[in-house]
Amino acid sequence: MESGDGWVVRVRPRGSRLTAAQAAAVADAAEAQGNGVIELTGRANLQLRGVTPDSHAPLIAALRAHDLIDADIDAERRRNILVTPFADAATDALAAALEAALAASGLMLPAKFGFAVDAGPLPVLTRDPADIRIERGPQGLTLRADGMATTSPLHDVTDALVLAQWFLDQGGAPGGRGRMAALIAQGARPPGADLPAPATAPAAQPGATGQGMLAALEFGQVPPDTLRRLSRLGPLRLTPWRMLLVQGAHSMPDLPGVILDGADPRLRLRACPGAPACPQAHAATRPLARDLAGLVPPGAVLHVSGCAKGCGWPRPADLTLTATPAGFDLIRHGRAADPAVLRGLHPDQLPRVL
Numbered sequence: 001m002e003s004g005d006g007w008v009v010r011v012r013p014r015g016s017r018l019t020a021a022q023a024a025a026v027a028d029a030a031e032a033q034g035n036g037v038i039e040l041t042g043r044a045n046l047q048l049r050g051v052t053p054d055s056h057a058p059l060i061a062a063l064r065a066h067d068l069i070d071a072d073i074d075a076e077r078r079r080n081i082l083v084t085p086f087a088d089a090a091t092d093a094l095a096a097a098l099e100a101a102l103a104a105s106g107l108m109l110p111a112k113f114g115f116a117v118d119a120g121p122l123p124v125l126t127r128d129p130a131d132i133r134i135e136r137g138p139q140g141l142t143l144r145a146d147g148m149a150t151t152s153p154l155h156d157v158t159d160a161l162v163l164a165q166w167f168l169d170q171g172g173a174p175g176g177r178g179r180m181a182a183l184i185a186q187g188a189r190p191p192g193a194d195l196p197a198p199a200t201a202p203a204a205q206p207g208a209t210g211q212g213m214l215a216a217l218e219f220g221q222v223p224p225d226t227l228r229r230l231s232r233l234g235p236l237r238l239t240p241w242r243m244l245l246v247q248g249a250h251s252m253p254d255l256p257g258v259i260l261d262g263a264d265p266r267l268r269l270r271a272c273p274g275a276p277a278c279p280q281a282h283a284a285t286r287p288l289a290r291d292l293a294g295l296v297p298p299g300a301v302l303h304v305s306g307c308a309k310g311c312g313w314p315r316p317a318d319l320t321l322t323a324t325p326a327g328f329d330l331i332r333h334g335r336a337a338d339p340a341v342l343r344g345l346h347p348d349q350l351p352r353v354l
């Protein structure tokens with residue numbers, strides 16, 4: 001994709017996992033062929049920014065050499081699978097089986113249509129985007145269409161493909177677009193979904209977990225050298241929560257960009273790279289966001305955007321500051337390009353305004 005700071009290249013590691021060699025390859029590629037920015041996405045993928053027409057081919061070659069790109073672009077597009085970071089070996093095997101079945105299926109699903117393999121003791125991905133969810137209930141593995149409060153037993157991963165085909169047959173993707181929850185909201189009901197859905201686990205917090213250390217990343221970005229150093233502590237699992245799980249780690253040193261305290265106000269911040277990294281930016285974003293972090297109440301989100309494109313947080317935020325040539329615009333409960341309630345603010349005014 002093109003963006004204000006060059007091309008964005010999205011990398012979809014298999015099973016939401018990265019080996020140490022893969023992590024090092026991504027870090028090296030981000031520095032050599034991008035602008036050094038590695039983002040964690042809301043679908044547990046990675047994005048490298050600042051790629052140019054000249055650096056794209058060597059980047060793809062480097063990623064391919066580490067099995068981070070599929071040979072077949074359609075197969076890669078279809079394997080849109082979130083996997084719980086707390087997966088055991090059986091869950092990993094289930095995700096791999098689903099990936100293989102999807103690759104062989106030929107299903108033509110909408111680009112954003114995705115699956116969640118969330119088969120730990122309690123589901124942890126229910127707040128994250130997925131259209132078909134494999135979870136675990138008292139009776140064993142279950143299959144749930146997003147938007148449904150009930151599930152059906154899962155006998156085999158092909159059941160998930162049958163549900164995806166049902167979505168298409170019901171007209172869920174007119175013009176190649178559509179999501180399961182929208183179809184369910186229209187009253188469609190998949191057959192056999194008569195078990196209650198399992199309860200959801202509380203939102204994961206940074207720090208120690210039973211499976212390793214959850215490292216939250218400031219601004220959802222991992223500096224290349226931090227990625228290398230994290231990967232030396234244990235295998236990495238990607239999450240859709242702007243965090244990486246370092247499997248088996250019980251502690252970790254202070255690393256640039258890593259947050260281990262769930263009360264850290266920096267977790268309330270969103271910001272694109274801003275100036276000087278992005279030529280489209282009208283101002284620096286991150287230093288300002290850090291300065292304002294203490295004014296953001298717990299549970300709220302402050303988004304500071306270098307321009308109206310809003311690359312750093314495409315969703316609405318409680319407060320958004322969008323840089324313009326005339327100063328900062330303040331948007332409440334909106335995106336970077338939404339109508340502002342105050343315009344042309346000088347950075348010195350912002351603490352009082354917030």
Ligand code: SF4
Nearest residue numbers: 004272278306307311
């Ligand atoms: S939102 Fe930020 S990164 Fe995106 S184009 Fe604007 S200044 Fe650049």
